[in-house]
Amino acid sequence: DAGVIQSPRHEVTEMGQEVTLRCKPISGHDYLFWYRQTMMRGLELLIYFNNNVPIDDSGMPEDRFSAKMPNASFSTLKIQPSEPRDSAVYFCASSPTGRDNEKLFFGSGTQLSVL
Amino acid sequence: DAKTTQPPSMDCAEGRAANLPCNHSTISGNEYVYWYRQIHSQGPQYIIHGLKNNETNEMASLIITEDRKSSTLILPHATLRDTAVYYCIVRVAGAAGNKLTFGGGTRVLVKP
Numbered sequence: 001d002a003g004v005i006q007s008p009r010h011e012v013t014e015m016g017q018e019v020t021l022r023c024k025p026i027s028g029h030d031y032l033f034w035y036r037q038t039m040m041r042g043l044e045l046l047i048y049f050n051n052n053v054p055i056d057d058s059g060m061p062e063d064r065f066s067a068k069m070p071n072a073s074f075s076t077l078k079i080q081p082s083e084p085r086d087s088a089v090y091f092c093a094s095s096p097t098g099r100d101n102e103k104l105f106f107g108s109g110t111q112l113s114v115l
Numbered sequence: 116d117a118k119t120t121q122p123p124s125m126d127c128a129e130g131r132a133a134n135l136p137c138n139h140s141t142i143s144g145n146e147y148v149y150w151y152r153q154i155h156s157q158g159p160q161y162i163i164h165g166l167k168n169n170e171t172n173e174m175a176s177l178i179i180t181e182d183r184k185s186s187t188l189i190l191p192h193a194t195l196r197d198t199a200v201y202y203c204i205v206r207v208a209g210a211a212g213n214k215l216t217f218g219g220g221t222r223v224l225v226k227p
Binding site: 104 | 147149151160164208214216217219
């Protein structure tokens with residue numbers, strides 16, 4: 001398996017623009033997580049899904065952020081409008097139920113820069 | 116989930132064992148200890164986890180004290196590629212969708 005795949009790897013945009021980050025979890029994993037990492041705040045959980053249903057979005061910073069999981073193999077994190085303080089590395093992770101259910105498998109992240 | 120305390124940084128020599136401490140004095144009986152690491156520019160990577168018995172896998176060993184208030188991750192023969200931030204996390208197994216809460220971690224620098 002190719003692991004968790006995130007795109008794009010890098011994104012540079014201007015303040016006010018819409019940004020969409022994409023994630024393809026490992027096939028068969030039924031949990032999907034979105035994390036954000038900054039120097040100041042470290043790794044923060046934004047939202048997670050189970051079987052495509054959002055379970056906990058308490059980490060989503062504000063209404064400008066939204067996440068969807070239309071099917072088991074795809075999720076998006078959207079920021080509209082983007083602001084410079086949204087600059088961070090965004091990680092997607094997935095985990096299975098059953099064997100290896102204690103492990104989160106992370107993607108390589110999307111480095112977002114909002115100018 | 117219980118809080119953990121780790122030293123912010125440590126150095127170790129290549130080829131030697133690296134012993135990374137973690138304090139989790141408020142751990143509950145049903146909480147596990149997990150270790151992840153994050154190499155620069157990559158996502159975190161699972162290393163090992165345990166409840167109360169010592170654990171070993173191909174990457175590392177985990178030693179948990181009898182009172183479970185602290186643990187040590189051991190990298191038996193550190194290599195330059197082990198330079199990373201190491202996170203110790205305590206959580207109830209299987210709870211809340213396996214989500215993990217990361218603290219500050221220990222920045223480990225392996226020197227030649």
